[in-house]
Amino acid sequence: MAVWFVFVVPLVIMLFALFMERVETRLRHVAVQEDEVEQLLEDVRPDEVRALYGHGIGRALELFRLRRKGGRAARMRAQRVRQ
Structure with a gap:
């Protein structure tokens, strides 16, 4: 079971970082x-x-x-x- 966490947690963090990069790019154009x-x-x-x-x-x-x-x-x- 711990082996799954070793693979899943970094993958989830990487996907979250990619998602937040897209959000930041959109906000950069709207920001003052x-x-x-x-x-x-x-x-x-x-x-x-x-x-x-x-x-x-x-x-x-x-x-x-x-x-x-x-x-x-x-x-x-x-x-x-x-x-």
């Missing part, structure tokens, strides 16, 4: 990046502060990303008009 938080805190607007206080960092970063994308789109439109 440190530089985004720093940018948010350096250039925060009142609506983002309210979202941070009321709904957490996820909603505040969502608003921040939308503002940044909107800013880029507006700059691109302005450049097209100038050309």
Whole structure:
């Protein structure tokens, strides 16, 4: 009986490690990046502060990303008009 434990326990640990690696890979893409938080805190607007206080960092970063994308789109439109 002890021989089975010698073979089964390392196999179970290895399978668990592979499973956790997959979970970690998926979470890495969803997780908040440190530089985004720093940018948010350096250039925060009142609506983002309210979202941070009321709904957490996820909603505040969502608003921040939308503002940044909107800013880029507006700059691109302005450049097209100038050309």
